Amino acid sequence: MKRTDLNFMQRVGLEALWLCAYVFSLLPRWFKYCVVENLLYFLLYYCIRYRMSVVRKNLRNSFPEKSEQKLAGIRRRFYRTLSEIFVDTLDLAHLTPAKGRAALTVKGLDEHLKRVEGRDWIAMTAHFGCWEYCSFWGLYAPTQIVVAVYHPLRSKVMEALYQRLRNGDYATTVSMKESLRFYLRNREQGIRGKNLVLGLIADQNPPRRPDSHWFRFLNQDTIFFDGGEKLALRCHLPVYFVKMDRLARGRYEMSFERIYDGKEEVSEYEITERYVRMLESEIRRRPELWIWSHRRWKHKRDVSC
Numbered sequence: 001m002k003r004t005d006l007n008f009m010q011r012v013g014l015e016a017l018w019l020c021a022y023v024f025s026l027l028p029r030w031f032k033y034c035v036v037e038n039l040l041y042f043l044l045y046y047c048i049r050y051r052m053s054v055v056r057k058n059l060r061n062s063f064p065e066k067s068e069q070k071l072a073g074i075r076r077r078f079y080r081t082l083s084e085i086f087v088d089t090l091d092l093a094h095l096t097p098a099k100g101r102a103a104l105t106v107k108g109l110d111e112h113l114k115r116v117e118g119r120d121w122i123a124m125t126a127h128f129g130c131w132e133y134c135s136f137w138g139l140y141a142p143t144q145i146v147v148a149v150y151h152p153l154r155s156k157v158m159e160a161l162y163q164r165l166r167n168g169d170y171a172t173t174v175s176m177k178e179s180l181r182f183y184l185r186n187r188e189q190g191i192r193g194k195n196l197v198l199g200l201i202a203d204q205n206p207p208r209r210p211d212s213h214w215f216r217f218l219n220q221d222t223i224f225f226d227g228g229e230k231l232a233l234r235c236h237l238p239v240y241f242v243k244m245d246r247l248a249r250g251r252y253e254m255s256f257e258r259i260y261d262g263k264e265e266v267s268e269y270e271i272t273e274r275y276v277r278m279l280e281s282e283i284r285r286r287p288e289l290w291i292w293s294h295r296r297w298k299h300k301r302d303v304s305c
Contacts, residue, residue, distance in 0.1 A: 006156055013157045025094035032087050033249040040083035051293040058292045062218035077288035088130040088250055092165045097139055104136040107255040120196045124228050124275050125242040126203040127291040133252050134199055134242055138170025145194040146171040149179045200228045208299045213269050215276045221301040229271040238262040241278045
């Protein structure tokens with residue numbers, strides 16, 4: 001969002017928020033993760049009880065086989081994750097290559113670089129761990145730039161703040177509805193001569209359509225965005241599932257698992273189905289890292305379907 005799209009008071013609010021984020025990012029790491037994160041956790045979990053009913057319902061429906069004691073443990077660890085992600089995101093206001101490499105390492109880096117060198121490709125990720133760190137891929141692949149496809153926020157000020165946090169030397173943002181046109185316009189020459197990595201957070205709740213396809217996901221009938229699949233098939237782009245494994249506070253390891261090679265003959269919704277299965281496997285492995293506070297299952301499948 002351009003600065004001129006905001007009125008005077010919105011610009012003042014944006015600059016005040018940016019200044020706070022920038023100053024926060026300069027604070028010592030121990031203070032951000034041992035003091036601020038713990039304080040946020042206390043406020044979110046014990047005081048505000050942020051979307052507690054949504055979290056409880058989502059966990060109970062997703063893991064009916066787990067005891068209430070185990071669900072309570074996942075719930076507490078999730079609020080820890082949520083607090084940490086807040087700190088991680090604000091920390092992006094002052095990003096250096098050394099800081100980015102310390103926050104994110106890449107497993108199987110050389111192998112993946114060989115597979116995607118000189119090619120555009122699609123990276124399908126989710127609200128799992130600190131998804132914002134996916135943009136750091138450009139630190140390890142200087143000939144590529146991450147195009148983060150996202151759904152714009154309603155607040156103009158927060159939208160402008162997030163764009164400022166996310167856009168930089170290693171990544172740029174484009175709205176979901178503009179993503180296809182953006183790619184078709186830039187695929188020949190890339191951006192600054194770099195190949196494009198289309199980063200899709202594909203686990204969001206899409207609008208329900210009469211022809212929506214339902215997937216069985218975490219014990220519930222679920223709709224997923226299929227834009228990544230359509231783009232891959234139309235432009236013959238390989239698709240990789242991005243795994244984010246949390247190593248410590250503010251430290252993640254990224255790895256990739258191929259979903260589609262860009263050439264294979266696949267049935268309709270097969271690419272999305274593979275993504276869903278990989279995501280579900282990761283959530284079952286580390287459930288506390290997924291964002292359970294989203295109202296992910298607002299849509300219900302008709303009994304007649």
